Amino acid sequence: MATDLRSPMTTSPVHVLPDPGQAVAADAPPIRVGVIGYGYWGPNVVRNFAEVTGAQVWAISDMSQERLALAHARYPSVTTTTDCHALIADPAIDAVVIITPVSTHYPLALEALRAGKHVLVTKPLATSSEEAVELIEEADRRRRILLVDHTFIYTGAVRRIKELVDSGALGRLYYYDSVRVNLGLFQHDVNVLWDLAVHDLAIMDYILGAQPHSVAATGAAHIPGHPVNMAYLTCLFDNELIAHHHVNWLAPVKVRRTLACGDRQMIVYDDLEPSEKVKVYDKGVTLSSSPERVYESLIGYRTGDMWAPKLSLTEGLRVEAQHFLECIRHDRQPLTNGQSALRVIRVLEAAVQSLEQGGRPIELPPVEPLPLPAVATEQAV
Numbered sequence: 001m002a003t004d005l006r007s008p009m010t011t012s013p014v015h016v017l018p019d020p021g022q023a024v025a026a027d028a029p030p031i032r033v034g035v036i037g038y039g040y041w042g043p044n045v046v047r048n049f050a051e052v053t054g055a056q057v058w059a060i061s062d063m064s065q066e067r068l069a070l071a072h073a074r075y076p077s078v079t080t081t082t083d084c085h086a087l088i089a090d091p092a093i094d095a096v097v098i099i100t101p102v103s104t105h106y107p108l109a110l111e112a113l114r115a116g117k118h119v120l121v122t123k124p125l126a127t128s129s130e131e132a133v134e135l136i137e138e139a140d141r142r143r144r145i146l147l148v149d150h151t152f153i154y155t156g157a158v159r160r161i162k163e164l165v166d167s168g169a170l171g172r173l174y175y176y177d178s179v180r181v182n183l184g185l186f187q188h189d190v191n192v193l194w195d196l197a198v199h200d201l202a203i204m205d206y207i208l209g210a211q212p213h214s215v216a217a218t219g220a221a222h223i224p225g226h227p228v229n230m231a232y233l234t235c236l237f238d239n240e241l242i243a244h245h246h247v248n249w250l251a252p253v254k255v256r257r258t259l260a261c262g263d264r265q266m267i268v269y270d271d272l273e274p275s276e277k278v279k280v281y282d283k284g285v286t287l288s289s290s291p292e293r294v295y296e297s298l299i300g301y302r303t304g305d306m307w308a309p310k311l312s313l314t315e316g317l318r319v320e321a322q323h324f325l326e327c328i329r330h331d332r333q334p335l336t337n338g339q340s341a342l343r344v345i346r347v348l349e350a351a352v353q354s355l356e357q358g359g360r361p362i363e364l365p366p367v368e369p370l371p372l373p374a375v376a377t378e379q380a381v
Helices: 042-051 065-074 084-089 102-114 129-141 156-167 192-208 316-330 338-356
Strands: 031-036 055-061 079-081 095-098 118-122 146-149 173-183 214-220 230-236 242-248 250-262 266-270 278-288 298-307
Touching (some): 042 065, 042 316, 055 084, 079 084, 084 102, 095 102, 102 118, 129 338, 146 338, 156 192, 156 250, 156 266, 156 278, 192 230, 192 242, 192 338
Parallel strands (some): 031 055, 095 118, 118 146, 173 242
Antiparallel strands (some): 173 250, 266 278, 278 298
16 A cells, blocks of 8 residues: 555545446456444445445344344345354455444454454444554554445535635635534433544544644533433634534434635535535625724625535445445555544544543644555546
C-alpha cells in the first residue's frame, strides 16, 4: 500500500469512489461475503452485497432462528447459521461483515482478521481506542482491508458538502452544528453519544478535515437502568471554529439536520429532506469601519440566493459496499478506514470523560501523521 507522511485529514478524497454500476472483469471471481448479524441494519447490508457487482453473499449468521428464517426466505441459496465462529472459519469466505452489538465488534473483528478475512464492521469500530489500535495493527500486519461502516460518508449529500468546503466556497468556517434526535432506539451497551453522535463526528471529521483540540459534553440519563439518553457535545478547534452536536433518544420528533457556517456562504443539510437535502445560502455578515471611527466596526447583513446542488442518488451503503470490494481487489486503503474510526473514538472517549466530570473540557492530543488512503482511481459517483 502506498504511504504518505502527510496527515490523511489534509486530503479531500471526494472523487475516488467507484461507480457502483461499473463493470468487473469477466474472469474476476466474485468476492464471497459472510454477514454476522441480521437484525436492524443487517438486511440492508445483505441486500446491497447481494445486488452489487462482483460480490456473492455466501453465509449469514444470527443468534435468532426467526431472523435466519427471514434471511433464508429471501436468499434461499445462502447458507444460514447461528454459529458466527464457523462462518469466520469458513475457507470459502473472503470477507466478513460484522453488524452486531458494539461490545462484540473488537473480538469478532480480531478473530476474522486472524482468520485471514477482510473485515467491514459497523460503527463504532470498538469500545476503546486501545482496541481500535489493535485492530488497525492486525489488519496492517495481515494486509487485510478494515473498513468501518460510517455510511453517511458515502452519500452524495455529504460528499457534495465536502467538495464545497474544500473549494473554499464557504470561506472561513465559523461554526458547525448538528442535531440528531428521535424517540428511541434505546441501547443497552452504549450511551447516546456512542450510538448517535458517532455518525455526526464521522461526518464532521470528513468534512472539516481537522481534529478538535478539546471537547466538552453534558447529558442526562432519564430512564432507570439505561445509559445517558441525551447529550450536548461541543468540539473546539483552532481559528475559533466551534462545533456543537445535540443527540437524543427521547425526542418527540425525528431530526437529522446539520448547519455549516462560513464568512461567505452557509449550508443546511437535512437528511430527512426527500429531494433537496443540501441547501447553500449566500448569506452572512460584513464588517466595515470608517477612518474616523477605526475602533468601531459596522456590521452589515448580506442576503443572497439559495441554491440546491445536484446530488448523487445512489444509496450510500451501495457505494460503500462497492468501495469495500474495490479496496479488496486492488489492495487500497478505504476512505473510512481504521484511522478515521480511531479519531472518532478518541473524541467519544474524551466526551465521556467530560460527562463524568460535569462538562469540564478535555484536551485531545495532537493528531499524529498517518499514511494516506492509497486510492489511485478518480471516478466520481
